[in-house]
Amino acid sequence: MKISVVGTGYVGLVTGVSLSEIGHTVTCIDIDENKVNKMRQGKSPIYEPGLDEMMTKNIESNRLFFTTDHKQGFEGADVIYIAVGTPEKEDGSANLAFVEQVAKDIATNIKKDTIVVTKSTVPVGTNHKVKQIIHINLVNDVKVDIVSNPEFLKEGSAIEDSFHGDRIVVGSESAQAADIIEEINKPFGVTVYKTDIRSAEMIKYASNAFLATKISFINEISNICERVDANVEEVAEGMGMDKRIGSQFLKAGIGYGGSCFPKDTKALIQIAGNVDYEFELLKGVVNVNKKQQALLLNKLNERLPDLKGKRIALLGLAFKPNTDDMREAASIVVTENLIKAGAEIVAFDPIATENAKTLLSEKVNYAESAEEAIKGSDAALILTEWDEIKNVNREVFDTMNYPLVIDGRNCFKLEEMRERRVEYHSVGRPSINNDFKKIYA
Ligand code: UDX
Numbered sequence: 001m002k003i004s005v006v007g008t009g010y011v012g013l014v015t016g017v018s019l020s021e022i023g024h025t026v027t028c029i030d031i032d033e034n035k036v037n038k039m040r041q042g043k044s045p046i047y048e049p050g051l052d053e054m055m056t057k058n059i060e061s062n063r064l065f066f067t068t069d070h071k072q073g074f075e076g077a078d079v080i081y082i083a084v085g086t087p088e089k090e091d092g093s094a095n096l097a098f099v100e101q102v103a104k105d106i107a108t109n110i111k112k113d114t115i116v117v118t119k120s121t122v123p124v125g126t127n128h129k130v131k132q133i134i135h136i137n138l139v140n141d142v143k144v145d146i147v148s149n150p151e152f153l154k155e156g157s158a159i160e161d162s163f164h165g166d167r168i169v170v171g172s173e174s175a176q177a178a179d180i181i182e183e184i185n186k187p188f189g190v191t192v193y194k195t196d197i198r199s200a201e202m203i204k205y206a207s208n209a210f211l212a213t214k215i216s217f218i219n220e221i222s223n224i225c226e227r228v229d230a231n232v233e234e235v236a237e238g239m240g241m242d243k244r245i246g247s248q249f250l251k252a253g254i255g256y257g258g259s260c261f262p263k264d265t266k267a268l269i270q271i272a273g274n275v276d277y278e279f280e281l282l283k284g285v286v287n288v289n290k291k292q293q294a295l296l297l298n299k300l301n302e303r304l305p306d307l308k309g310k311r312i313a314l315l316g317l318a319f320k321p322n323t324d325d326m327r328e329a330a331s332i333v334v335t336e337n338l339i340k341a342g343a344e345i346v347a348f349d350p351i352a353t354e355n356a357k358t359l360l361s362e363k364v365n366y367a368e369s370a371e372e373a374i375k376g377s378d379a380a381l382i383l384t385e386w387d388e389i390k391n392v393n394r395e396v397f398d399t400m401n402y403p404l405v406i407d408g409r410n411c412f413k414l415e416e417m418r419e420r421r422v423e424y425h426s427v428g429r430p431s432i433n434n435d436f437k438k439i440y441a
Helices: 010-021 033-041 049-059 068-076 097-107 126-137 158-164 175-188 197-228 234-241 261-276 280-293 295-303 330-340 354-357 370-374 394-399 413-421 434-439
Strands: 002-006 025-028 066-068 081-082 114-118 144-148 170-171 192-195 311-315 346-350 379-382 404-407 423-425
Touching: 002 010, 002 068, 010 049, 010 066, 010 081, 010 158, 025 068, 033 066, 049 066, 049 158, 081 097, 097 114, 097 126, 114 175, 126 144, 126 197, 144 175, 144 197, 170 197, 175 192, 192 197, 192 354, 192 413, 192 423, 197 234, 197 261, 197 280, 261 280, 280 295, 280 330, 295 330, 295 379, 295 404, 295 413, 295 423, 295 434, 311 330, 311 370, 330 346, 346 370, 370 394, 394 413, 413 423
Parallel strands: 002 025, 002 081, 025 066, 081 114, 114 144, 170 192, 311 346, 311 379, 379 404, 404 423
Antiparallel strands: 144 170
């Protein structure tokens, strides 16, 4: 099959590369010339384990191409994937300008019957809009079928997810188009679930909203655990043994970030609002997440009310491990507030530092290792559970000005911290060596 993919963000690039890996000829189209030049050399603009190697292999096998020219990119394509961004507008709704522009480009360029597949996360009804735009603007007499094929990959394990996902959702009005998309995806060996277009669009939002709900739920449970001296990890494990609940996405922490959950939850609230339905539960989920992102600051404030001149180690800046993505990361809120309070920040992240420098205050200092950040600090805050942080040399806690560790990702065992004589506060678990407080303020 000859496939074109428009947009080489996370979703587009991983889709294009994975489809070429299973034998299709794929042309990825992006308007950013710099990016396209880099990708032609097998250099991915995003950090994703295994992606560069897979890109290079398929470029060398003449199965994977990159271009800035839509006309050239669409030439001879049997299937065109739309994978451009749908950023959040000020009111929380999804901005569809890029998707609509691609629909116009497709209509004015295609010369043969084509299946147009929407990968971008779009509100219910968008695929019908795409269909209308294409039909109004079609230049040649060709047949166009529309398919909704939402993406469920996770950053940091995107390649793994493409080949071992739980399902591939295909929404279409045409059984024939759905069959072709199923056939294209067959080598992935992932179950294909066929449905109508609107339900496919809804499955994406409902899935992300449900996962976000699970996270906010366990975060609230963790807040209660702290107040009743229970341990949220024990609670989550016991809950997760019930197959109806499931053990995944029950890790309490400092809230969800990234490019999907924050944006998609707000967009679904909007989608509901547009049809006069107030999604009360999801509004709660969003509010809880906002509060949870400030958890470490509150814990720190309680312990060190005056942060002026205090040296604070910030461990982990990305919204989760194995990515350099800083979008909606809790580290943004945390640094802003620490700087405002006059603290001196020494931050460490194994991968996201370059992105962080463009987003965070210039006042933030960066260390080359977790140990370097922690050394001589008055408190260490853990924001992302990178292996480099979980496996930090424990002796470094002895080199702190005072061994106060506030952990937003429950990276360490309580017993270990007790023995190390570290004052340790984590999420939804009892505080350790809390009685040292008296000697340090
Ligand atoms: C998510 C969805 O998982 C994926 O299916 C969708 O396509 C895009 O959005 P992603 O944003 O890459 O993927 O990351 P994910 O691993 O789901 O984590 C999202 C956020 O939730 C992170 O900030 C993570 O730290 C947080 N999280 C996740 C928790 O706090 N607790 C958990 O138990 C799981």
